[in-house]
Amino acid sequence: MKFLKAPLLTLLILSVVGLVFDFALDAYFQLILLYALVNCLLSMSLNLVNGYTGQFSLGHAGFMAIGAYFAAYANTKWDILPPALNALEFFIYCTGAGLFAAVAGLLVGLPSLRLKGDYLAIVTLGFGEIIRVTLLNMDFLGGPRGYSNIPGFSSFLFSFIFACVWLTICFFTIWRVMHSTYGRGFLSVREDEIAAEAMGINTTRMKVRAFVLSSFFAGVAGALFAHFTKFISPSSFTFLQSVNVVIMVVLGGMGSMTGSIVAAFIITILPEALRPLQDLTGVDLRMVIYSLSLILVMILRPKGLFGDQEITAVWRKYARRNS
Amino acid sequence: MQDFIQHIINGISLGSIYALIALGYTMVYGILKMINFAHSDVYMVGAFAAYYVARFLGIENNPGFSTLITLLLFSMLSCAILGLAIERFAYRPLRKAPKLNILITAIGVSLFLEYGGQVVFGADPKVFPEVMKDFVLFNIADVELKSFDVTVLLVSLIAMLGLQFLIFKTKLGRAMRAVSANSSVASLLGVNPDRIITFTFIVGSALAGIGSVLVGMKYPKIDPLMGMMIGLKAFVAAVLGGIGNVGGAVLGALIMGLSEEMVVAYLSSTYRDALAFGILIVILIFKPAGLLGKYSVEKV
Amino acid sequence: MPDVILEARKITMQFGGLKAVDSLEFKIEKGQLAGLIGPNGAGKTTVFNMLTGVYAPTSGEVLLCGKSLAGLKPFEISHLGMTRTFQNIRLFKDLTVLDNVLIAGHQHMKYGIFDALVQTKKFVTAEQGLMDKAMDLLKIFKMDDKAHKAACSLPYGEQRKLEIVRALATDPKIILLDEPAAGMNHSETHHLMETIAKIRQQFNLTVLLIEHDMKLVMGICENIVVLDHGVKIEEGHPGKVQTSQRVIEAYLGVEEPG
Numbered sequence: 001m002k003f004l005k006a007p008l009l010t011l012l013i014l015s016v017v018g019l020v021f022d023f024a025l026d027a028y029f030q031l032i033l034l035y036a037l038v039n040c041l042l043s044m045s046l047n048l049v050n051g052y053t054g055q056f057s058l059g060h061a062g063f064m065a066i067g068a069y070f071a072a073y074a075n076t077k078w079d080i081l082p083p084a085l086n087a088l089e090f091f092i093y094c095t096g097a098g099l100f101a102a103v104a105g106l107l108v109g110l111p112s113l114r115l116k117g118d119y120l121a122i123v124t125l126g127f128g129e130i131i132r133v134t135l136l137n138m139d140f141l142g143g144p145r146g147y148s149n150i151p152g153f154s155s156f157l158f159s160f161i162f163a164c165v166w167l168t169i170c171f172f173t174i175w176r177v178m179h180s181t182y183g184r185g186f187l188s189v190r191e192d193e194i195a196a197e198a199m200g201i202n203t204t205r206m207k208v209r210a211f212v213l214s215s216f217f218a219g220v221a222g223a224l225f226a227h228f229t230k231f232i233s234p235s236s237f238t239f240l241q242s243v244n245v246v247i248m249v250v251l252g253g254m255g256s257m258t259g260s261i262v263a264a265f266i267i268t269i270l271p272e273a274l275r276p277l278q279d280l281t282g283v284d285l286r287m288v289i290y291s292l293s294l295i296l297v298m299i300l301r302p303k304g305l306f307g308d309q310e311i312t313a314v315w316r317k318y319a320r321r322n323s
Numbered sequence: 324m325q326d327f328i329q330h331i332i333n334g335i336s337l338g339s340i341y342a343l344i345a346l347g348y349t350m351v352y353g354i355l356k357m358i359n360f361a362h363s364d365v366y367m368v369g370a371f372a373a374y375y376v377a378r379f380l381g382i383e384n385n386p387g388f389s390t391l392i393t394l395l396l397f398s399m400l401s402c403a404i405l406g407l408a409i410e411r412f413a414y415r416p417l418r419k420a421p422k423l424n425i426l427i428t429a430i431g432v433s434l435f436l437e438y439g440g441q442v443v444f445g446a447d448p449k450v451f452p453e454v455m456k457d458f459v460l461f462n463i464a465d466v467e468l469k470s471f472d473v474t475v476l477l478v479s480l481i482a483m484l485g486l487q488f489l490i491f492k493t494k495l496g497r498a499m500r501a502v503s504a505n506s507s508v509a510s511l512l513g514v515n516p517d518r519i520i521t522f523t524f525i526v527g528s529a530l531a532g533i534g535s536v537l538v539g540m541k542y543p544k545i546d547p548l549m550g551m552m553i554g555l556k557a558f559v560a561a562v563l564g565g566i567g568n569v570g571g572a573v574l575g576a577l578i579m580g581l582s583e584e585m586v587v588a589y590l591s592s593t594y595r596d597a598l599a600f601g602i603l604i605v606i607l608i609f610k611p612a613g614l615l616g617k618y619s620v621e622k623v
Numbered sequence: 624m625p626d627v628i629l630e631a632r633k634i635t636m637q638f639g640g641l642k643a644v645d646s647l648e649f650k651i652e653k654g655q656l657a658g659l660i661g662p663n664g665a666g667k668t669t670v671f672n673m674l675t676g677v678y679a680p681t682s683g684e685v686l687l688c689g690k691s692l693a694g695l696k697p698f699e700i701s702h703l704g705m706t707r708t709f710q711n712i713r714l715f716k717d718l719t720v721l722d723n724v725l726i727a728g729h730q731h732m733k734y735g736i737f738d739a740l741v742q743t744k745k746f747v748t749a750e751q752g753l754m755d756k757a758m759d760l761l762k763i764f765k766m767d768d769k770a771h772k773a774a775c776s777l778p779y780g781e782q783r784k785l786e787i788v789r790a791l792a793t794d795p796k797i798i799l800l801d802e803p804a805a806g807m808n809h810s811e812t813h814h815l816m817e818t819i820a821k822i823r824q825q826f827n828l829t830v831l832l833i834e835h836d837m838k839l840v841m842g843i844c845e846n847i848v849v850l851d852h853g854v855k856i857e858e859g860h861p862g863k864v865q866t867s868q869r870v871i872e873a874y875l876g877v878e879e880p881g
Contacts, residue, residue: 002742003740003741003742050423056423056426111604111608112604112607112608114608115607115608115611117422117423118357118358118422118426119562119607119611121358121426122358122558122562122603122607123603123604123607123608125600126600126601126603126604127600127604129596129597129600130597130600130601130604133593133594133596133597134597136593137593137594172740173740176739176740176742177736177739177740179739180734180736180738180739180746180750181725181726181728181729181732181734181739181749181750181753182736182739184718184722184725184726184729185726185729187715187718187722187726188715188718188726188729191714191715191716191717191718192713192714192715192716194677194697194709194713195709195713195714195715196698196715196726197676197677197696197697197698197701198675198677198697198698198701198706198707198709198790199698199701199706199726199727199729199789199790199792199793200698200701200702200706200727200729200730200793201698201726201729201730202696202698203698209736243430243434246427246430247427250423250424250427254423283442284438284441284442285442287434287438287441288435288438288439288442290434290438291431291432291434291435291438291439292431292435294427294428294430294431294434295413295428295431295432295435298417298420298424298427298428298431299413299416299417299428302417302420302421302424308717
């Protein structure tokens with residue numbers, strides 16, 4: 001069981017951090033923190049497709065929606081375990097939500113991943129919107145009114161640790177896949193598809209693998225989101241939500257996992273930090289500043305915060321320059 | 324039967340509006356190989372420009388030919404300036420950047436215009452000035468030809484013929500085609516690609532300006548997010564026809580307009596917006612180059 | 624009758640109205656070092672693209688070890704033991720030299736994603752084995768000290784060599800080299816050709832290379848196919864090709880009768 005050592009250690013540290021937050025923060029910031037964790041899952045998973053495999057997907061919100069609705073439905077309609085094992089039941093539903101989203105990812109990915117660049121972006125955007133419009137028309141899922149009264153955890157600490165369990169699973173899964181022959185296959189697709197094919201890489205299968213794995217964690221993120229907000233509706237999963245995740249990936253640096261995490265926190269907290277500005281000016285300037293900074297990042301720092309390196313490498317470089 | 328013909332007329336009218344916007348997408352794509360996500364918001368700003376000009380000149384309740392021309396001109400002008408500014412300040416610094424960065428910048432510009440619009444114009448819908456009276460012009464076998472539809476058709480036809488003339492009969496048009504075919508060779512031959520790209524943005528944006536006045540006339544409620552859906556549909560139309568191909572954009576737009584009208588009339592209106600994406604996905608999967616586009620082989 | 628490893632049967636490639644390659648036929652024997660030569664624009668790279676499945680021939684077929692390659696994707700052809708390098712270098716630029724070579728070993732890795740997740744013994748030994756093999760290959764080309772540099776940071780000649788190393792890492796039976804010496808100076812070229820001859824012996828390889836420098840090919844190839852305007856104009860051992868009137872005309876132009 002050596003392979004569990006690092007993940008368990010990570011989880012332990014995160015739990016201690018959660019305990020501190022449980023005392024130090026008020027309920028409002030605790031909720032934002034939980035959203036940040038959901039966003040971390042989303043950005044790490046999208047980074048697998050957009051950053052590592054180089055395929056531009058704009059439909060992440062659709063897979064998130066599928067996971068969220070599955071978890072919401074399962075939690076309110078089914079009861080497979082006694083109340084004492086509630087957490088385990090949530091875990092099973094989250095896995096189910098992920099699997100459901102992964103199947104959707106497979107169905108979307110198989111036909112569309114033959115396309116490249118802009119075209120792929122538009123087709124995935126289209127699938128995302130179709131998923132949303134379909135949910136709007138599903139009465140047993142609430143239609144446009146959404147789905148409310150989704151059971152969640154009673155305490156912040158529980159929610160936090162539950163999210164961190166998934167975060168750890170996601171991080172180590174992607175990390176280990178990327179340090180195997182499959183991960184190198186993903187990278188080769190990003191670098192040069194024709195050369196990759198000539199070297200015996202089935203590029204289509206590689207892309208679909210990345211897409212399915214990514215959809216799985218997007219589905220899990222959706223399920224967590226449903227648990228934390230206790231209410232979801234199709235308008236939570238618009239094109240804008242997909243764009244938001246893309247922005248996190250790009251801001252963090254395409255192909256940097258720690259970058260994705262840092263950017264997810266920045267993007268979640270930035271609008272909240274700008275709230276005082278709104279009180280000051282009377283108009284909602286947050287999104288204006290947000291979009292403007294996006295353009296500026298693209299022009300001034302096109303590779304994102306960390307480029308394709310991890311935070312440790314960036315830190316080492318910084319330390320060397322200062323010594 | 325009359326109903327059917329009526330729907331066809333409505334569909335063509337809707338399609339020609341899509342065409343005006345689709346042309347902007349297709350021209351920019353043809354020359355820069357990028358999806359100008361902000362194009363739909365340029366169109367939105369055009370509508371607001373017309374709205375404020377009409378109020379400023381006090382002609383918002385003065386329907387007639389002169390109002391139409393004035394609003395068209397002002398809307399085209401403001402769209403052209405905005406298009407120029409977007410190209411100059413957001414896209415030009417990224418000319419050599421990876422495609423993904425350009426795409427994200429375009430999304431950024433689009434969001435900036437939408438949310439900036441909400442701050443400047445206010446988020447709630449405004450009533451577009453009355454450009455002209457809607458009345459029945461002809462009545463052939465119980466099929467009504469209304470002044471709105473005739474105006475839409477005429478104005479867009481004139482605009483498209485003008486564009487056709489510009490691209491195929493003028494020196495500037497030849498330079499545009501040259502840059503679109505191969506920008507580095509064109510620059511060797513003395514064409515300044517930056518100037519041509521700027522010009523493309525101006526023309527494409529001005530067409531969107533025309534579209535915005537026509538839409539404002541037909542559906543007189545405007546808001547900062549109005550460009551989103553119509554922009555996506557126009558884009559789908561451009562892809563459907565073969566992006567980069569001017570004739571294809573018009574063809575695709577007419578197909579989009581007609582099929583949307585038919586779906587709403589004979590099936591259900593709830594799936595109306597999903598239709599555009601359905602068409603898009605089918606086209607891209609089975610004929611990625613679109614109806615009139617050429618599929619290019621990657622050089623190895 | 625020696626073993627034929629690669630055979631082209633009347634392969635034709637048509638781009639629109641242009642016939643880039645017209646009913647080309649040739650056979651390459653196992654273990655041979657063969658050359659495909661011809662002036663610029665003769666269609667040599669197009670032939671490579673058809674052989675490796677990048678383009679599907681408009682008509683005709685390619686046989687590898689007697690098996691038709693029709694309809695196979697490039698990666699499937701690579702799995703059958705034919706691989707290539709590219710004229711306009713196509714390395715995985717932003718990855719390290721070592722990663723470039725490791726990627727080529729993917730088809731021989733038999734562990735699943737799950738093995739990687741729980742770090743099974745199978746995963747660890749397979750990765751270690753692949754790593755050792757890659758380093759050995761790099762050593763042959765004296766590039767093992769640059770294993771952790773980014774591929775794009777290598778000088779031009781080294782990048783060409785890395786392409787060959789990467790191709791070798793797929794364990795091919797036959798390797799197609801597209802102008803391996805392009806852009807190299809005289810001594811580099813000489814050195815490269817020696818290495819190619821050496822690896823052919825060591826790995827029991829068949830080599831087909833494209834070159835437009837005639838002299839170079841004459842020195843090492845045993846069999847030469849000459850292409851001009853998409854048509855085969857000569858084939859045979861270097862001595863025969865060298866004295867062929869049609870080859871001389873293709874390279875020097877036809878002398879106008881004065």
